[in-house]
Amino acid sequence: MGDKVRNKQIILRDYVKASAKESDMILKTSTITLKVPQDCNGAVLVKNLYLSCDPYMRTRMSFLQGSYGDSFTPALGYGVARVLDSSHPNFKKGDLVWGMTAWEEYTIITSTERLFKVQHMDVPLSYYTGILGMPGATAYVGFYEICSPKQGETVFISAASGAVGQLVGQFAKLSGCYVVGSAGSKHKVDLLKNKFGFDDAFNYKEEPDFNAALKRYFPNGIDIYFDNVGGKMLDAVLLNMRLHGRISACGMISQYDVQELEGVKNLFNVVTKRIRMEGFLVPDYYHLYPKFLDTVLTLIKEGKITYLEDIAEGLESAPSALIGLFSGRNIGKQVVVVSRE
């Protein structure tokens, strides 16, 4: 047995009802031995370097029927980490990995099915929390597999400047689609138009009538809606979908942090317009990860795709960074640096 070292952790205080706050999470300091315990065969012990703040994590903080799974203590989440010790044949000391880890300095990862070795180091390591990690794969799968895009189609993306949205928009442009995004500030709208190459974008907070806004940007309707928000925007989109439209149900961030769920009233459009609305979770598609990685690494290196991160320094900043997602404070993919080694 080696010496014990300090292990700072972010712990959920209790299930959250509505409006998650920073104080729902607390910083706790425990200790850990930097060795995989003998009774954890197949596990790896990692030092966490970058953690990913993702909207779905809010749903794990509630005791919510039909949600992803259990609450998390300490917070589970995606991250990039260095393997310090391993009893798993596929991972060895010194490897860099990305996948499901926890919100702490050091983690013993026992479920390694969602752990990927980082093999391309010629891009920033933090990219594996975003464009080259779970959110990137989500954008790729949710757009190409779920939406079946065709050249010339019209695409609408909500929460478009987020980790997933910014990539979906760029994939859609590369597919020859007309792309409009919504976001929550003038700055984000400018980014969508000027940095990410969207054809147009609008600030939903300045639109009293989403239906009217969508009619302005899509006078002939929407073929593909990449839904990150649900609620009122989904309701308005349904009125503006075209025949045989597709809705990729990726997330519904507008509904995660509310006391009362919003009702969606225009679902009859699903029938009359023959809409296909499909939910997906990216782990179901991780067999496509190598193809995805190859595609996106090439696009990055050729300068054909742009990526924006919002970096928070230190594990202590993680609760604030996560909560910021729900008010839209982040600009681009929200990352927390735990250690630059």
Place this chain on the structure above:
Amino acid sequence: MGDKVRNKQIILRDYVKASAKESDMILKTSTITLKVPQDCNGAVLVKNLYLSCDPYMRTRMSFLQGSYGDSFTPALGYGVARVLDSSHPNFKKGDLVWGMTAWEEYTIITSTERLFKVQHMDVPLSYYTGILGMPGATAYVGFYEICSPKQGETVFISAASGAVGQLVGQFAKLSGCYVVGSAGSKHKVDLLKNKFGFDDAFNYKEEPDFNAALKRYFPNGIDIYFDNVGGKMLDAVLLNMRLHGRISACGMISQYDVQELEGVKNLFNVVTKRIRMEGFLVPDYYHLYPKFLDTVLTLIKEGKITYLEDIAEGLESAPSALIGLFSGRNIGKQVVVVSRE
């Protein structure tokens, strides 16, 4: 030019806002010459024999955004008819046809793309308004094409004793599924269990909590939901769907005749459970009609499928028969006999 004969017609008085009533439709008597007019090349003139009352017709009576199409004057609808005169090469005098006609004694049909020749006369002719016509094809397409059923899966059908639902349930049983239906009276529930061979059925009017009812009938959840009603029942079903479930969005009769649409709050389940919800309209699939007809005729002749009609006599009874659909007064497929020739 031949002599003119009387032509009774059912006319929509005006667009209907909520709660359609018999008096929204009026009987009018005009006259018609029993010849295809010279300027209607490609048209056929038919004598209507049986007319079909279908829930979707309610949506045509409203000036409804995102609905199927225009209002109808005189009422358009599916029916079975005898060709009295034709200027179309595929149809000749004396042919029996089914397809889109109008609510009157004689109709000049100019759009013949949705007109099918009746070629099998060893079943009741009225069946071509139901099990062998549009509702039958709807059940077939909506179940086999949209739901991709697998043996052993659990299937829930709302409005299950109607023209479509009764067939979907029987198709599902033939596919080795476990099938439960909801309907609006004890008599209908008995029919589902004893005549149509559903594994179970319940009267939704006696269930104050649809979620609790569904949990009772599907303790392990629902793989396939064939939705004919939308609204509250859809909302409860979402809570009870299984991972990778499919929802065939066939109709939403609970929402056609209301002042205010009901909001569906549980759509986040579409994401977490990776649900595919897909709308369809059967005319998009009419290329499958010959295969459907062959399958279902065989099933009828082998006694493997049962079918129940609710017959109203005379064109004058059509408004009442149609309105009865929205209170669930009909038992089985609602047909109106215009003439037995």
